[in-house]
Amino acid sequence: MSLMSLTAVELGKKIKAKEVTVKEAVEAAIAQIEKSEDTLNCYVTVDKEGALKKAEEVQKLIDDGTLTGPLAGVPVAIKDNMCTKDMLTTCSSKILSNFVPTYTAEAVVNLEKAGAVILGKTNMDEFAMGSTNETSAYGAVKNPWNTEHVPGGSSGGSCAAVAAEECSYALGSDTGGSIRQPSSFCGVTGIKPTYGTVSRYGLIAYGSSLDQIGPVAKDVTDCATILEAIASYDPKDSTSVKREDYDFTSALVDDVKGLKIGIPKAYFGEGLDKEVKEAVLAAAKVLEEKGAIVEEFDLGLVDYAIPAYYVIAAAEASSNLSRFDGVKYGYRTEDYEGLHNMYKKTRSEGFGAEVKRRIMLGSFVLSSGYYDAYYLKALRTKALIKKEFDKAFEKYDVILGPAAPTTAPKLGDSLSDPIKMYLGDIYTISVNLAGLPGISVPCGNDSKGLPIGLQLIGDCFKEKNIIRAAYAYEQTGSYKRPGMLEE
Secondary structure, three states: OOHHHOOHHHHHHHHHOOOOOHHHHHHHHHHHHHHHHHHHOOEEEEOHHHHHHHHHHHHHHHHOOOOOOOOOOOEEEEEOOEOEOOEOOOOOOHHHOOOOOOOOOHHHHHHHHOOOEEEEEEOOOHHHOOOOOOOOOOOOOOEOOEOOEOOOOOOHHHHHHHHOOOOOEEEEEEOOOOOHHHHHHHOOEEEEOOOOOOOOOOEOOOOOOOOEEEEEEOOHHHHHHHHHHHOOOOOOOOOOOOOOOOOHHHHOOOOOOOOEEEEEHHHHOOOOOHHHHHHHHHHHHHHHHOOOEEEEEOOOOHHHHHHHHHHHHHHHHHHHHHHOOOOOOOOOOOOOOHHHHHHHHHHHHHOOHHHHHHHHHHHHHHOOOOHHHHHHHHHHHHHHHHHHHHHHHHHOOEEEEEOOOOOOOEOOOOOOOHHHHHHOOOOOHHHHHOOOOEEEEEEEEOOOOOEEEEEEEEOOOOHHHHHHHHHHHHOOOOOOOHHHOOO
């Protein structure tokens, strides 16, 4: 078994036990990147030299007992919208193609404190806008299970890199399902924590009230361990929450007796692929057999989630992306007359079609005369969706459903129809609108061999419930791990 087939926690144990050096772990990851990268395109930047240098430093700190955590020496990939000091951070956009930050995102700093070794930055949908990883200025990422298919998005590079064993684990960001949906498509596990649990300082903003950083890994144990390492209160982030409890690994117990699980009827209606439906309901049955109380219920306002999300996210994007103007940093057009022309040409040349579409939509809903009709109405709908979830969580500990309505579509299928791409987020976006935690766990494969993801949603700050349910399901061994991919 190769080192990259181990989970992050398993590899960490081997490093700690001196069975493997940090350098060997990093070299194994780099060898796998060099073998697969031409086909898969998971990375925008690979810092081979920096990773090997860091490996030596971390090894010394492990040897002298300074670093004792479970992730010390384990190689990680970072989504390319998190700032990393002295390493290119592009958001997979031409407009940031030359941007090298002077500081590092807080979540990444926390990982470095835990002894992680950064391999590089993963490819993504441009500015995290997209659900297939095809809007990247660096070209589409391919799904390791079948390279004719997309890996999902926007954290497609991170999820595909974990599935293809090009890193032991990765960080992604989730604005409307961007960790959970590609995790589902790539057969890996990903958590979107409660909004405010992980600092957004250094995360290049798309929708500030929705964005949240989270881990992508091979299993639930890894995800809980990584979340414990990156979660912290950060005074630099005004939306950061001071939590009493960051002990997520204590929820790794194989026991769901008495856990109340609700299945929203609306999640299993029209538009859901038959094979996905069967796999997700089979997973619910497994949890029921293990002692969980599973029942169907009506979750209101599901149909309003997508319009509300795209109005709010586009409005926040148009505001957040106004800073990219060619003046302070990033790309600037070469040929221009005067300041206004420079702004216009820089932004026209620097942004891709999907980003422009969302900026235009956002500017429209924020303009006078339309602000009340669209933006305020979307904010009210967001509050009502949160109320519906509050009502559901009075009765249930966990809500169970699919992570995506289908398995990974073929490359090119969604780009021609943006509305179809937006509808692919139907099961994930409500979680962001309500600030809730969610996890995607592989629960089977369709007839084409593509992975299917089970989504578990918890109440605010109740990550332990979803970790417990996901872990108990995983222990039944009803699906193959990415490390068991056929060669």
